[in-house]
Amino acid sequence: xxxxxxxxxxxxxxxxxxxRVLAHSAIIKPETRERVLEAIAQLNYRPxxxxxSLRVQKSARIGLVVSDIRNPFFTAIGRAVEDAxxxxxxxxxxxxxxxxxxKEELYLNLLRxxxxxxxIFSPTQQFNMASxxxxxxxxxxxxxxxxDSHEADMVLLDNVSAACELTKHLIxxxxxxxxxxxxxxxxxxxxxxxxxxxxxxxxxxxPVGVHFVxxxxxxxxxxxxxxxxxxDRPDAIFTSNSLLTAGAFQAMRDKKISxxxxxxxxxxxxxxxxxxxxxxxxxxxxxxxxxxxxxxxLLFRRIQEPTRSPETVTLKGSLIARGSSTKRx
Amino acid sequence: xxxxxxxxxxxxxxxxxxxRVLAHSAIIKPETRERVLEAIAQLNYRPxxxxxSLRVQKSARIGLVVSDIRNPFFTAIGRAVEDAxxxxxxxxxxxxxxxxxxKEELYLNLLRxxxxxxxIFSPTQQFNMASxxxxxxxxxxxxxxxxDSHEADMVLLDNVSAACELTKHLIxxxxxxxxxxxxxxxxxxxxxxxxxxxxxxxxxxxPVGVHFVxxxxxxxxxxxxxxxxxxDRPDAIFTSNSLLTAGAFQAMRDKKISxxxxxxxxxxxxxxxxxxxxxxxxxxxxxxxxxxxxxxxLLFRRIQEPTRSPETVTLKGSLIARGSSTKRx
DNA sequence: TTGTAAGCGTTATCAT
DNA sequence: ATGATAACGCTTACAA
Numbered sequence: 001x002x003x004x005x006x007x008x009x010x011x012x013x014x015x016x017x018x019x020r021v022l023a024h025s026a027i028i029k030p031e032t033r034e035r036v037l038e039a040i041a042q043l044n045y046r047p048x049x050x051x052x053s054l055r056v057q058k059s060a061r062i063g064l065v066v067s068d069i070r071n072p073f074f075t076a077i078g079r080a081v082e083d084a085x086x087x088x089x090x091x092x093x094x095x096x097x098x099x100x101x102x103k104e105e106l107y108l109n110l111l112r113x114x115x116x117x118x119x120i121f122s123p124t125q126q127f128n129m130a131s132x133x134x135x136x137x138x139x140x141x142x143x144x145x146x147x148d149s150h151e152a153d154m155v156l157l158d159n160v161s162a163a164c165e166l167t168k169h170l171i172x173x174x175x176x177x178x179x180x181x182x183x184x185x186x187x188x189x190x191x192x193x194x195x196x197x198x199x200x201x202x203x204x205x206x207p208v209g210v211h212f213v214x215x216x217x218x219x220x221x222x223x224x225x226x227x228x229x230x231x232d233r234p235d236a237i238f239t240s241n242s243l244l245t246a247g248a249f250q251a252m253r254d255k256k257i258s259x260x261x262x263x264x265x266x267x268x269x270x271x272x273x274x275x276x277x278x279x280x281x282x283x284x285x286x287x288x289x290x291x292x293x294x295x296x297x298l299l300f301r302r303i304q305e306p307t308r309s310p311e312t313v314t315l316k317g318s319l320i321a322r323g324s325s326t327k328r329x
Numbered sequence: 330x331x332x333x334x335x336x337x338x339x340x341x342x343x344x345x346x347x348x349r350v351l352a353h354s355a356i357i358k359p360e361t362r363e364r365v366l367e368a369i370a371q372l373n374y375r376p377x378x379x380x381x382s383l384r385v386q387k388s389a390r391i392g393l394v395v396s397d398i399r400n401p402f403f404t405a406i407g408r409a410v411e412d413a414x415x416x417x418x419x420x421x422x423x424x425x426x427x428x429x430x431x432k433e434e435l436y437l438n439l440l441r442x443x444x445x446x447x448x449i450f451s452p453t454q455q456f457n458m459a460s461x462x463x464x465x466x467x468x469x470x471x472x473x474x475x476x477d478s479h480e481a482d483m484v485l486l487d488n489v490s491a492a493c494e495l496t497k498h499l500i501x502x503x504x505x506x507x508x509x510x511x512x513x514x515x516x517x518x519x520x521x522x523x524x525x526x527x528x529x530x531x532x533x534x535x536p537v538g539v540h541f542v543x544x545x546x547x548x549x550x551x552x553x554x555x556x557x558x559x560x561d562r563p564d565a566i567f568t569s570n571s572l573l574t575a576g577a578f579q580a581m582r583d584k585k586i587s588x589x590x591x592x593x594x595x596x597x598x599x600x601x602x603x604x605x606x607x608x609x610x611x612x613x614x615x616x617x618x619x620x621x622x623x624x625x626x627l628l629f630r631r632i633q634e635p636t637r638s639p640e641t642v643t644l645k646g647s648l649i650a651r652g653s654s655t656k657r658x
Numbered sequence: 659t660t661g662t663a664a665g666c667g668t669t670a671t672c673a674t
Numbered sequence: 675a676t677g678a679t680a681a682c683g684c685t686t687a688c689a690a
Contacts, residue, residue: 003682003683003684004683004684004685005683013660013661014660014661014662015661015683015684015685016660016661016662016663016685016686017659017660017661019684019685019686020659020660020685020686023685025685025686026659026660027659028659028660029659029660032659032660046438046441046442047442047683047684048383048442048444048682048683048684049439049442049443049444049684050379050382050383050388050443050444050682050683050684051383051666051682051683051684051685052683052684052685053379053666053684054377054379054380054383054665054666054667054668054682054683054684055665055666055683055684055685055686056666056684056685056686057666059379061422061443064423068408069398069404069407069408069411070404070405070408072601075398075399075404076399078398078423079397079398079399079425082398082423082424082425083425086425086432091422091423091424091439091443092422092423093390093420093421093422093423094393094407094411094421094422094423095411095420096408096411096412096415103415109375110378110420112375113375113376113377113378114378114379114390114420115377115378115379217601246601246602246605249605250604250605253605271601271602272401272546272575272600272601272602273575273600273601273602273603273605273606274602275579276575276578276579276582276602276605276606277602277605277606277607278606278607332666332667332668333667333668333669334667342676342677343676343677343678344667344668344669344677344678345669345670345676345677345678345679346675346676346677348668348669348670349669349675349676352669354669354670355675355676356675357675357676358675358676361675361676376667376668377666377667377668378668379666379667379668380666380667380668380669380682381667381668381669382668382682383666383667383668383681383682383683383684384667384668384669384670384681384682385668385669385670385682386682
């Protein structure tokens with residue numbers, strides 16, 4: 001690989017001039033520029049981004065830190081982030097924390113050490129913004145889960161309202177004995193739990209079962225089995241993310257529970273499968289593309305203007321009512 | 330942020346000594362090491378990886394280049410790659426090409442400019458290894474799609490056999506009028522088409538319909554609609570990836586076709602939804618975790634030993650027979 | 659308009 | 675066992 005010196009030599013100019021041609025940073029005599037461009041083409045020269053990063057003390061990389069990219073919600077966001085980053089010439093480092101604070105810490109450190117320009121970050125529950133030094137060094141945009149700090153931009157769903165609306169949808173459809181499955185790994189599960197309770201209270205109802213579990217299919221399955229076997233069996237199950245929904249659906253199918261006649265089911269996040277199963281599942285869809293895009297834009301804005309006061313964008317979910325929550329006549 | 334000079338000063342040693350302590354590269358007097366370690370802790374020093382990269386001319390980053398991380402197959406592989414990379418202290422740059430050769434080229438260039446240690450890569454059909462200069466500069470491991478070159482390690486599925494086996498499964502279950510939907514964006518679709526035809530030939534059958542389409546749900550849906558409307562309607566549909574399967578399934582449901590009694594359906598790749606729908610879908614599962622892990626290991630091996638002769642690992646799929654391909658009595 | 663040279667934060671060579 | 679220093683490839687004052 002040729003470097004800037006080779007180009008300079010070939011074009012009979014200094015490296016500074018080559019750099020200027022590349023950066024369009026100064027006025028260059030057209031014929032000089034021509035010679036440089038030729039040399040670049042000749043040598044198939046490409047600037048070394050690492051060297052540039054070191055020199056200018058910043059990079060065109062951002063980090064994406066989520067619990068697990070396999071969660072369809074994060075998959076969609078990841079893709080949206082990558083698209084938005086690509087448009088600005090940035091690349092994306094993918095980091096999965098598995099809700100493990102140590103892994104999270106390790107990655108955050110790594111990203112800092114890699115001099116990333118910023119991070120889009122869905123923190124574990126244990127994460128405490130204040131106790132970390134990253135803030136000063138790396139711009140952050142928090143997604144999906146709120147943190148108590150006002151030091152970072154955030155892009156969130158209005159989880160309480162969304163859960164409340166989804167719960168009311170069940171109540172409006174005649175269900176009264178509601179149970180809920182919530183992820184125990186994030187503030188999101190808690191917020192949705194709050195919305196769930198709020199809707200019940202407004203109708204003077206009590207939940208017949210609430211489980212906080214690890215947000216995985218297996219746990220959704222097991223918790224649902226437990227709900228189905230309890231004395232006061234629910235007539236509707238609320239799940240706070242798509243993995244729990246899948247587990248719950250599977251459990252009902254295995255137990256030959258008729259959905260929605262015996263037990264209704266609703267969940268969060270749109271996925272490939274929720275409209276394909278029978279009955280199709282009622283979900284509170286999150287605008288994942290928008291979340292990813294806005295988060296990335298916010299990050300770029302902060303990178304350019306590090307001192308602007310942090311902003312929280314709260315988005316609304318949209319209820320997609322389908323067969324799993326409407327009693328068949 | 331403090332740098333190595335600060336540490337050196339604080340510990341009363343030279344930067345060289347600090348570097349040595351960090352690298353365990355030489356014997357250091359225990360008390361000196363102690364002082365250095367203390368200074369490091371005191372100043373919360375972390376080595377700048379960009380500077381290190383520049384100096385040693387390599388990095389602990391690898392690129393992952395796929396068409397779309399939202400394809401569950403690539404999602405799973407991405408996660409496996411990230412895990413394997415993490416274990417070795419490497420980070421992963423995620424790149425989506427959308428089957429677009431220009432985007433692919435741009436990313437490959439970017440990765441090279443970023444001095445990545447290597448790339449795990451699912452190439453577009455247009456990609457030509459020979460015409461690229463990356464080979465010399467960046468170790469490659471090709472996944473999912475074969476290229477004609479013997480210059481790179483590859484991790485592939487035995488697509489022809491897998492497709493053949495899946496097709497035979499249909500034939501064994503009494504289906505005779507088979508149609509196939511294949512992705513037009515990769516060699517994989519072609520290979521699976523070959524396997525499909527091979528199985529048919531062995532039973533002296535002809536396909537009643539073959540479509541090469543863009544590997545997306547919508548295209549699977551539309552192509553299936555076309556198949557269902559044609560004069561000689563198939564009694565079984567073979568799909569070459571999970572997005573096409575989803576589209577086909579949806580089309581049959583919308584057209585109220587009874588699966589598998591009227592038309593059977595089989596596909597590739599395990600997903601969350603294929604076992605949840607009714608009937609559950611028979612699929613040829615790919616060992617995605619293994620593919621990702623092996624690809625990453627192969628890449629590390631090549632990074633360490635760039636001259637070893639390239640290796641192709643061919644894995645077998647596993648047939649998961651379910652209701653969508655077994656006529657109900 | 660262009661060149662010279664310092665410096666980004668490391669590591670590695672060569673001394674001592 | 676440790677220190678001085680050049681070098682990695684680039685950008686950017688400052689000079690010319």
